[in-house]
Amino acid sequence: MISKKILSNGITLIQQPIENVKTCAIGVGLPFGSRHESKSINGYTHFLEHILFKGTKKFSTLQIATNIEKSGGQINGYTDKEEIFFQIWIPTDSLAIGLDTIVSMLFEPLFDPKEIKREISVVVNEIEAIKDDPDDLIQECNFQEIFQTNSLANPIAGLRKTIEKITPESIRQFYNDIFSTKDLIFTIVGNYKSINIVELFSELPIRSGNSPSFEAVTSYKNKGRVLKSEFNQIQILLSKVIEGTPSLEDSLKAQLCSNVIGETMSSRMFQKIREKLGLCYSVGSFYQDYNDLQFFQIYANTSEKYKTKTLDAMYHELESLKKGVTSEEWLIARSQFTGSLLLSDNDYEYHTKRLFNHCVANWPLLDTTQYIEIINSISDKDLEEYLERIVADSWIKVIG
Structure with missing residues (x-):
């Protein structure tokens, strides 16, 4: 049975309990992606996805990975045109540390200047790699050719010149602007009966960012x-x-x-x-x-x-x-x-x-x-x- 509940802090919690299994998956996301970015911050959502893995008040970058992987679990994230999403799949007996890790990533990121500097280099390399991949490059060109100035044409990874200007202050401000618990959606599927999920997520602090908005597509280039x-x-x-x-x-x-x-x-x-x-x-x-x-x-x-x-x-x-x-x-x-x-x-x-x-x-x-x-x-x-x-x-x- 799948259930949906809006918690007192605004978080949407979707649960699908599955008994007699030994694993659990946790997903969490915001309906905010490259389409919701202005030209001046295009690529910030994707960069934020990267930087939330780079240390929290509780866990170092390495600990974020080892907390999940030492039990055979998996942790990942992605950014798309209309969403940013993180997920963990982990054995049930390691679920507590998995939940602690993903919550800390979302609510307690450090935005360490050294990590940000390193990650700018990583993302710039990712942007340049797209130019060497014909499938990725033609997709970017296709969106830009068809949707022109509409934000749906924004490349997900952003532009090199925009990413290279990111500072700890600018990415923290972006995080504060978009991170709102009323837009945050947690999904949990599997065996998690040992943990009171509603109580756990209800105790998370209220965050008041701006709800995402975008420019609707009213016209597009209908010529190749x-x-x-x-x-x-x-x-x-x-x-x-x-x-x-x-x-x-x-x-x-x-x-x-x-x-x-x-x-x-x-x-x-x-x-x-x-x-x-x-x-x-x-x-x-x-x-x-x-x-x-x-x-x-x-x-x-x-x-x-x-x-x-x-x-x-x-x-x-x-x-x-x-x-x-x-x-x-x-x-x-x-x-x-x-x-x-x-x-x-x-x-x-x-x-x-x-x-x-x-x-x-x-x-x-x-x-x-x-x-x-x-x-x-x-x-x-x-x-x-x-x-x-x-x-x-x-x-x-x-x-x-």
Whole structure:
């Protein structure tokens, strides 16, 4: 049974107890990412994610890692366009130290000047590494090309010139500005019956930062571009913006459509462009849900020799999809999706992220069985109608 409770300090606590297991996952996040940053602080959220691992009033940088890893546990964090998130997966008998560690990271960071100086170098190297990765680089270029001056185009890691200007005072001020307990969401999944979670999190101090806000996408560039590149391979991206705040059903329909279009080995794009034509090694599709839109992408990585043939084949498959999808294809897409959920059922880290994302989106908090029931209730007709929106004309082409 999944429960959600707003504590007296404003923290949202989501619990999914699972008995007869010996591990527990804790996730905690804020609905604040690179999209909520102004140009002058672009990259601060990602940098804050890094620096919260660099020592607290209780634990050194090394202790933060060893507290979790000495029991075989895992600790990690990530920043995205609309969120910053941390998670721990740890044996239940080490849960107390795991909770103590992640709470101290969030509520008692040191912002040590020496650590900040070192981490600036680390993040600058990360930014430069993106330029050497064709997949990452084309994604950044794609967002910037389509969303232009809107903050959705902000690179998650930020710009080198912005990161190099970070000071202990500026990153502490940023932390104070965004860190609000009324926006903080804790998710805990697994066996934690030995600890009174509600009491523990209720005792955390109230923090009063600013709630995140962003500039809604009211327009975007609906015209493609060919980018200069020094890479040996050609990156092709076809993108589609589907406007409007996505519902849970919209998200599930998009995933099922992506499974048919290019996300799986049995999909149209993979079978035609790689398996039958042999034009490229990497081809597929994926989508992303954002606050006010869905962003669907089809990609291929090929040689200069096959660039035109590959692009023609991608467009040909999109035209073919307009004629409809067989019931067998929808059945395979559903089975693949529901099967992947069953395989993820014991991945408690996955559940903490999913529950966090659903909470932020104001979607229902569902267990795996309930999730699968909704997927199976979506009719072929509903999927065909949603697919029509995706494969309609006006794809935005970016080649690099």
